[in-house]
Amino acid sequence: MKTVIEQKNLFCLPWTQTILGTHLEGKVNFMALDWLTRANYDPPMLGICVSKNNASHAAILDTGEFSVNVPSVEMVEITDYTGLVSGKRVDKSELFEVFYGELKSAPMISDCPITMECKITQTVDLPTNSFFIAEIINIYSEEKYLTDGKPDVKKTTPFLLTMPDNRFWAIGECVGKAWDAGKALRKRLQQEKVE
Ligand SMILES: Cc1cc2nc3c(=O)[nH]c(=O)nc-3n(C[C@H](O)[C@H](O)[C@H](O)COP(=O)(O)O)c2cc1C
Numbered sequence: 001m002k003t004v005i006e007q008k009n010l011f012c013l014p015w016t017q018t019i020l021g022t023h024l025e026g027k028v029n030f031m032a033l034d035w036l037t038r039a040n041y042d043p044p045m046l047g048i049c050v051s052k053n054n055a056s057h058a059a060i061l062d063t064g065e066f067s068v069n070v071p072s073v074e075m076v077e078i079t080d081y082t083g084l085v086s087g088k089r090v091d092k093s094e095l096f097e098v099f100y101g102e103l104k105s106a107p108m109i110s111d112c113p114i115t116m117e118c119k120i121t122q123t124v125d126l127p128t129n130s131f132f133i134a135e136i137i138n139i140y141s142e143e144k145y146l147t148d149g150k151p152d153v154k155k156t157t158p159f160l161l162t163m164p165d166n167r168f169w170a171i172g173e174c175v176g177k178a179w180d181a182g183k184a185l186r187k188r189l190q191q192e193k194v195e
Contacts, residue, residue: 007164014160017168019082019112020048021067021098022059023105028093030109031056032083034161035129036068044136046118049129055087060120060132063105070114072157073170080168101138113145113156 005012015034022029035049046068050057060066071079082092098107101117108115118134145155153171160169 009163011163014162014169017071017079017159017161019069019071019079019109020050020056021069021107021109022056023063023065023107024055024059024087025062027087027091028098028107029055029059029087030069030082030092030095031087032079033068039133045121045133046116046136047131047133049126049131051129053128057130059087060130061123064120065103065105066118066120066132066134067106067108068116068118069109069112070156070158071109071112073159074157075111076159076168099140101140103137106137108140113141114151114158115140 018033020031020033037047039045039047096109099110103117106117116139117137120132120134122133124131
């Protein structure tokens with residue numbers, strides 16, 4: 001028997017935890033960010049959702065650029081901190097060592113296994129948030145986080161957020177290979193159709 005969950009917000013899926021990097025009035029700023037999705041294949045684009053109350057929102061509107069940084073499990077505490085205080089009142093510019101790629105206003109966190117610099121292409125104005133669609137200009141990592149030249153989650157150790165219980169989770173066991181796990185079933189069902 002199904003039951004209706006009272007809280008209608010999309011609090012039933014886990015999100016990858018990231019840290020958004022911006023330039024706020026010329027100063028580096030960071031905030032915890034979970035509302036993130038792939039948005040386009042080619043050119044590669046992503047979409048992020050930022051509350052209009054956050055200083056980062058004004059920063060993105062101002063520069064049109066930002067970074068998305070994917071922290072490792074060792075960075076849980078500092079990641080959460082960036083989501084507890086606002087750049088409006090607290091200087092978060094010295095929290096991390098940063099580096100830059102092509103963009104001038106997309107500070108990236110050196111300690112994060114995966115970082116990306118992004119340029120806004122479209123802004124969708126919503127009642128409490130803006131949905132920023134941006135092109136991923138470059139993604140950075142280090143050899144130690146890669147297997148066969150590709151990011152390996154066993155090495156990058158990203159973590160997830162669940163709500164409304166507000167907990168962070170490490171990634172668990174691999175339970176199957178995508179675009180592969182369903183192949184045997186596809187074959188069986190195709191055979192059944194022929195017979
Ligand atoms: C775990 C966590 C995840 C968060 N995810 C988001 C998010 O996806 N979008 C958003 O607008 N705010 C999110 N927040 C809230 C902002 O990080 C928080 O309001 C922050 O203080 C804003 O900083 P700023 O004012 O310097 O931009 C999150 C906070 C935490 C603790």
